[in-house]
Amino acid sequence: MNRINGKAITLKTGTKFYAGVTEVNWDSAAKVEKSLIKEDAGVEMIEIIGFDESFTISGIICINATGDAASHIDWSGLRTAYKAAAPVAFVYGMGVSTDPEVTGNLLILSLSEKSGSTGKATYTAKCDIVQDSNLHYGVTV
Numbered sequence: 001m002n003r004i005n006g007k008a009i010t011l012k013t014g015t016k017f018y019a020g021v022t023e024v025n026w027d028s029a030a031k032v033e034k035s036l037i038k039e040d041a042g043v044e045m046i047e048i049i050g051f052d053e054s055f056t057i058s059g060i061i062c063i064n065a066t067g068d069a070a071s072h073i074d075w076s077g078l079r080t081a082y083k084a085a086a087p088v089a090f091v092y093g094m095g096v097s098t099d100p101e102v103t104g105n106l107l108i109l110s111l112s113e114k115s116g117s118t119g120k121a122t123y124t125a126k127c128d129i130v131q132d133s134n135l136h137y138g139v140t141v
Contacts, residue, residue: 020062104135
């Protein structure tokens with residue numbers, strides 16, 4: 001059994017990585033509908049009717065240096081994406097053939113920044129995964 005190093009799992013929106021990422025959390029919870037009908041003889045039935053899924057992205061605030069803009073979304077780009085209030089395509093996984101990944105669209109719902117008198121300035125972005133026909137769980141092709 002191979003163990004996966006956390007730094008191997010990445011999140012890209014469009015074709016770019018977020019600059020300064022220290023952690024990405026993917027949360028998924030089933031939405032259920034419960035029913036109790038006479039034919040079930042008193043046994044409650046539970047049906048999964050969808051999923052609530054989200055990402056939380058945390059990192060150190062970075063500004064792209066020359067050449068970085070082609071591959072990374074920096075602090076300014078993250079703010080712009082948040083204020084655009086529009087879904088963006090994402091790929092979450094290892095980006096290696098045969099490894100599982102999740103693809104679809106996400107929407108940045110909140111953005112917070114922290115800058116203390118010591119240490120690096122940090123950000124946290126909370127994103128919902130859009131539950132539509134673009135959402136796919138599978139393998140890199």
